[in-house]
Amino acid sequence: MTTKIFSPTPPVISATSATTKTPVLPKAIVSRCIGTSLSAVVAATAVLTMVPALPAAGEGNQAYKLYYGTAASAANYGGYGGNSDRKTSAEYVYDVPEGWKERLVSKVEKGTNGTDSEFYNPKKRTEKEYLTFLSGFRQLAPRDVILNNLALSDVELQDLIASADKVVSEEKKDEETGQVYYLYEIDGVGKHSLITVTCAKNKLYAHFVNAPAPEWNRDQDTLTHLRDSFRTVSSSS
Numbered sequence: 001m002t003t004k005i006f007s008p009t010p011p012v013i014s015a016t017s018a019t020t021k022t023p024v025l026p027k028a029i030v031s032r033c034i035g036t037s038l039s040a041v042v043a044a045t046a047v048l049t050m051v052p053a054l055p056a057a058g059e060g061n062q063a064y065k066l067y068y069g070t071a072a073s074a075a076n077y078g079g080y081g082g083n084s085d086r087k088t089s090a091e092y093v094y095d096v097p098e099g100w101k102e103r104l105v106s107k108v109e110k111g112t113n114g115t116d117s118e119f120y121n122p123k124k125r126t127e128k129e130y131l132t133f134l135s136g137f138r139q140l141a142p143r144d145v146i147l148n149n150l151a152l153s154d155v156e157l158q159d160l161i162a163s164a165d166k167v168v169s170e171e172k173k174d175e176e177t178g179q180v181y182y183l184y185e186i187d188g189v190g191k192h193s194l195i196t197v198t199c200a201k202n203k204l205y206a207h208f209v210n211a212p213a214p215e216w217n218r219d220q221d222t223l224t225h226l227r228d229s230f231r232t233v234s235s236s237s
Contacts, residue, residue: 062222064095064229069117071133071203092131092205095229097121097222103128113153127211127219129226137204143169143182146197150206160188179232192216194227205232 068090096119110116118130140146147169151158161167163228167185173180184195194209207230209223214224 004144007168008070011170024170029227062225064225065098066093066229067096067117067119068093068233069131071116071205073111075136081173090233091203092203092207092230092232093129094129094207094231097226103130116183121215125211127223128208129207131205131207131230133203133205135203137199138202140180140182140199140204144172146182147184147195150195150197155184157193160186160191160193164188174231177234181231183227192223194223196230197226198232200232200234 004167065089068086069092070086070089071091072089099122100119101122103120105115110153114132116131116136118128118135120126120128141149147161147167151161164186167184169182169184171180171182181199182197184193184197186193186195190213192211192213196207198205207227209226211223
């Protein structure tokens with residue numbers, strides 16, 4: 001069953017949240033590359049550990065699998081010396097819809113921009129979710145600073161924000177663990193993006209759920225579920 005990290009009482013995105021558009025700050029996150037190649041050795045050792053997750057109410061018959069992400073360094077990509085138990089070493093989890101495909105991230109891409117995992121809808125590859133991480137972050141900066149830094153690392157995100165009809169953000173806290181998450185929703189021209197950011201284990205994690213407008217209008221419940229399913233995992237979990 002999908003773990004709900006937030007209280008269902010308040011809306012996920014506050015209707016009163018202010019539009020987030022602040023001056024661009026110095027670049028703090030490395031550019032997100034588009035590299036898609038992966039060596040045969042890495043592909044052979046990259047093993048997923050996924051378990052079924054039940055659909056939330058209102059999502060029809062959509063089923064999910066829970067993905068365990070290790071956020072390992074490029075040097076340890078593919079497992080700590082082999083096919084490690086991803087569930088045991090997981091640092092974060094999120095749901096993936098049944099039928100979505102994994103895009104294997106190259107070791108070079110992982111080492112240069114921190115992309116750790118990505119899944120997409122094979123019927124529309126631009127409908128996708130992915131996670132990036134960077135080491136050396138002890139705590140979250142203000143919400144507008146985080147969003148601007150994410151945009152500096154992603155030209156598409158810059159364009160989306162610049163042309164957006166609405167950009168809202170909210171801070172949420174996991175009532176069980178106390179973990180703080182920043183939630184962003186960007187309603188752009190022809191595209192919608194949901195972003196969740198948090199800090200844990202001296203790392204900054206950013207989980208993205210992106211979709212073109214037609215797919216957002218059709219799959220809004222599913223895509224929102226994906227956003228809400230992301231959480232970090234403590235060593236004691």
